[in-house]
Amino acid sequence: MDSRGLTVASLVLILIAVLVGVAVYPTIYSVIEETIAGTKTSTVNSTFDTNANGWKNVVQGNATSGWENIGTNGMIYTKTTDNDATKDNVIWSQSLSVGTLAIDEAIVKFAWSVAENTGISSLTLKAILENTSGDNITLWQSTATATSAFASVENDVKSYITATGSYKLKLRAEMLGSGASVSVKVQWDNASLEFVSGQVTGAQKTMLKLVPLLFVVGLLLVAVSWATKYK
Ligand SMILES: [Ca+2]
Ligand SMILES: [Ca+2]
Numbered sequence: 001m002d003s004r005g006l007t008v009a010s011l012v013l014i015l016i017a018v019l020v021g022v023a024v025y026p027t028i029y030s031v032i033e034e035t036i037a038g039t040k041t042s043t044v045n046s047t048f049d050t051n052a053n054g055w056k057n058v059v060q061g062n063a064t065s066g067w068e069n070i071g072t073n074g075m076i077y078t079k080t081t082d083n084d085a086t087k088d089n090v091i092w093s094q095s096l097s098v099g100t101l102a103i104d105e106a107i108v109k110f111a112w113s114v115a116e117n118t119g120i121s122s123l124t125l126k127a128i129l130e131n132t133s134g135d136n137i138t139l140w141q142s143t144a145t146a147t148s149a150f151a152s153v154e155n156d157v158k159s160y161i162t163a164t165g166s167y168k169l170k171l172r173a174e175m176l177g178s179g180a181s182v183s184v185k186v187q188w189d190n191a192s193l194e195f196v197s198g199q200v201t202g203a204q205k206t207m208l209k210l211v212p213l214l215f216v217v218g219l220l221l222v223a224v225s226w227a228t229k230y231k
Contacts, residue, residue: 010227017223021216028212036208038104038199043094043169046109046192048074054094055191061088063175075189078173083119083182093130093170096193098161104199106158108139108169110191111150119182120145124174129157129193132165150189161195169193 006014044054052067055076059065062082068075078090110127117123127140139155161167173186200208 006227010230013227014220014223017219021219025212025216028215032208032211036200036205038196040194040196041096042194043096043192046190048076048189048191050074052076052092056093058091058093059088060090061086063088063090063173065090065092070187073189075187076191077115077185077187078175079116079183079185080175080177081182081184083177083179085176087122087174087176089172089174091170091172092188092191093168094191094193095166095168096195097166098132098164098195100197101161101164103158103161103195103197105196106156106161106194108155108157108193109153110169110171111152111189112142112171113150113187113189114144114146114148114185115187116183116185117145117147118184119177119179120184121176121178122174123176123184123186124172125186126170126172126174127153127155128170128172129160130168130170131160132163132167136170150187152190157193167193 045052048067050069051074057065057076061080062084063078063080065076065078068077076092078092080088082088108127108129112125114123123143123145125142126138129137129139131137137157137160139157140153169191171188171191175184175186177184
């Protein structure tokens with residue numbers, strides 16, 4: 001051993017190892033995080049920022065529907081001004097396929113609001129999951145008629161994913177107006193159906209989380225070992 005300690009070259013080597021470690025740590029960390037989180041597939045355009053692309057709407061009766069921007073928030077709506085005795089319905093929907101039954105998470109999210117309630121005789125809102133057999137499973141329902149700010153709803157639908165194939169999220173509004181002046185309007189936003197598969201859990205997850213740290217520590221140990229050996 002040389003009593004003068006580490007040479008400048010050795011210190012530079014250690015410094016480079018530290019810099020490389022700091023530089024690559026976030027990349028390794030995010031790769032590991034992605035691995036742990038698994039693969040997510042989701043319906044598109046959940047926030048309706050600039051349009052309703054990807055979503056289909058079916059209109060029954062004298063309802064209208066469309067996309068609109070209120071302030072800085074894009075959303076979809078359903079409306080009727082009709083006062084006959086027949087319900088006016090609009091069903092917004094989007095499909096998503098399941099390729100494997102090894103699903104870790106299956107979640108439906110949406111937000112709803114009653115924007116106008118003049119002349120409501122009845123109003124029924126439903127979030128429905130149509131399964132691969134074409135069965136309609138009602139996940140959520142509201143018959144509230146008061147105007148309301150957006151409320152967010154989240155449903156775990158994993159138990160309904162029992163076959164591979166296409167599932168459909170449906171946001172349904174059934175509106176019945178009465179009287180001389182009817183203006184009933186419902187808004188939807190932040191709507192999605194998502195599936196997550198391949199999540200890493202338990203001991204394997206704990207071990208994977210150590211990988212970035214072990215890599216940086218290993219790099220430093222190699223650098224220090226070389227620096228002390230070749231100083
Ligand atoms: Ca929005
Ligand atoms: Ca009607």
